[in-house]
Amino acid sequence: AQSVTQLDSQVPVFEEAPVELRCNYSSSVSVYLFWYVQYPNQGLQLLLKYLSGSTLVKGINGFEAEFNKSQTSFHLRKPSVHISDTAEYFCAVSETGGGNKLTFGTGTQLKVEL
Amino acid sequence: KAGVTQTPRYLIKTRGQQVTLSCSPISGHRSVSWYQQTPGQGLQFLFEYFSETQRNKGNFPGRFSGRQFSNSRSEMNVSTLELGDSALYLCASSTLTGEDTQYFGPGTRLTVL
Numbered sequence: 001a002q003s004v005t006q007l008d009s010q011v012p013v014f015e016e017a018p019v020e021l022r023c024n025y026s027s028s029v030s031v032y033l034f035w036y037v038q039y040p041n042q043g044l045q046l047l048l049k050y051l052s053g054s055t056l057v058k059g060i061n062g063f064e065a066e067f068n069k070s071q072t073s074f075h076l077r078k079p080s081v082h083i084s085d086t087a088e089y090f091c092a093v094s095e096t097g098g099g100n101k102l103t104f105g106t107g108t109q110l111k112v113e114l
Numbered sequence: 115k116a117g118v119t120q121t122p123r124y125l126i127k128t129r130g131q132q133v134t135l136s137c138s139p140i141s142g143h144r145s146v147s148w149y150q151q152t153p154g155q156g157l158q159f160l161f162e163y164f165s166e167t168q169r170n171k172g173n174f175p176g177r178f179s180g181r182q183f184s185n186s187r188s189e190m191n192v193s194t195l196e197l198g199d200s201a202l203y204l205c206a207s208s209t210l211t212g213e214d215t216q217y218f219g220p221g222t223r224l225t226v227l
Contacts, residue, residue, distance in 0.1 A: 032213065043118070043204055043218035051213050090157065100147050100208055100216055101170040104157040 002027040002093045006105035013081055014113055021076040021108045023091030030096040033074040035065055038088045038107075047089075050074060061085070086112045116140065118207050118219035126225045132193040135222045139186050139207030145169075146188040147216065148180060151202040160203075163188055164210075192224075200226045 003026045013019045025031065032051050036044040048059025055067040065076045074091060091105040119138045127133050139146050147170075148160040159172040163182035180190040186207075192199055202223050206216040 036218075041220075043220045044206075045218070046215050049215070092157075099164070099170045100145050100162050100206070100214075101159050101172070102147075102149075102157075102216070103159065104149075106156045 002029075002031060002095065002103045004091050004093055004103055004105035006091055006108050008108050009106065010109045010111065012111045012113060015083055016080050018079050019077065019081050019085075019110065021089050021091075021110065023074045023076065023105060025072050025074065025091070025093050027072075027093060027095070029098075031093040032096060033065075033067060034092040034094070034102065035059065035063070035074070035076050036090045036092060036104075038090065040087075044090065047076070081110070081112050083112050083114070085110060118205055118217050120203075120205050120219040120222050122222060123220065124223045124225075126227065127195050128227050129195055129197060131195050132191065133195060133224060134189055134191045135203055135205075135224070137188045137190075137205030137207075137219060139188070139205075140217055143207035143209055143217075144186050145208045145210060145214075145216075146182055146186065147206045147208075148188070148190050149204045149206065150174075151204060151221070152198075152200070157204075160190065195226045197226050200224060 005024045034049045035047040050067045058064045092102040121136045145164045147162040162170040166182045177193045182188045202221045204221045206218045208214040208216045
């Protein structure tokens with residue numbers, strides 16, 4: 001079984017400042033890692049995913065994440081946030097070869113302020 | 115390409131009733147997964163269907179069931195509704211494996227009174 005921990009439930013940040021949203025996972029098997037974003041009253045949209053290879057993954061909207069196997073982390077970063085980045089962000093894992101079952105973290109609400 | 119569509123978008127039911135939610139995946143996608151999202155429990159996996167067969171199942175009671183049709187459209191059913199079933203139910207579709215991106219629909223907001 002897998003589990004995902006997002007330690008920060010809310011992260012306030014000023015516009016144009018950098019941000020890091022933290023994600024740690026636990027699994028006894030190999031996993032794929034994902035970050036999704038959810039805007040109010042909408043479904044989830046994939047920001048980026050790590051399957052294998054380079055540990056630095058670039059996604060949409062200027063986001064990137066780094067997979068750290070030794071620390072079992074997959075933190076999401078953006079060098080300069082915009083008001084439109086205000087949303088809830090979910091880290092998720094799925095077991096390699098285990099189909100499409102995603103295990104999600106509890107989410108981090110990113111609030112970008114002027 | 116049209117995205118994942120879910121119907122209805124909003125639903126109000128009373129305790130003890132049953133409900134059926136529908137999900138139409140992106141054309142060509144054969145995998146459909148369902149998730150329940152609540153403020154208390156977050157996002158939880160319900161089940162996944164691929165080519166009309168249930169491939170994965172989460173830890174939900176038997177009151178929650180689903181099926182997939184030959185055109186890949188999927189339905190989920192909840193019988194004997196409880197207040198705690200109030201949630202946003204999300205459907206996601208993808209092509210085949212866990213490596214593929216899952217595309218989520220806007221969800222069905224179910225309120226149980």
